Amino acid sequence: MKLFTLLFLSISLIYGAYIDEFASNAGYLRDYNASIELAKKEHKLVMLVVVADFCPWCKKLERKTLLHEDVAKKVEENCVGVVFDKNWDDGNFPKKFSSATIPSIYFINPENQKEIYQLSSYINHKKFSDLMDEALKIFRETKK
Secondary structure (H helix, E strand, O other), rough: OHHHHHHHHHHHHHHHHHHHHHHHHOOOOHHHHHHHHHHHHHEEEEEEEOOOOOOHHHHHHHHHHHHHHHHHHHHHHHHHEEEEOOOOOOOOOOOOHOOOOOOOEEEEEEOOEEEEEEEEOOHHHHHHHHHHHHEEEEEEEHHO
């Protein structure tokens, strides 16, 4: 039993460290409520990224799309990024943003916490940037 517990804790630390490292490198938060408050204060969208530790497409999205210079700059200027592992962070973000498809990205209006736009699966940086522009346009229109 001790071996099982030790193994479970080790795996938790490894996967927790992976997602924490990505969040740190990308400048994303790991706290949903803090992301909502910061987005309200800065008048930005919340960009909630839901991934899984075992998902190669999630890692590709993080490396090739979200950390791409153009996308990273656009996120920093217009959004508060927050990232969660679907399995390990269950309960740390609203269930309404838990999709069967991963990776999933939700653009959320921080004022009412309603989804403005959702993206699912891997998307290259150019397509992601275009779709993010659509989400930002919708967000700006709702503020008028």
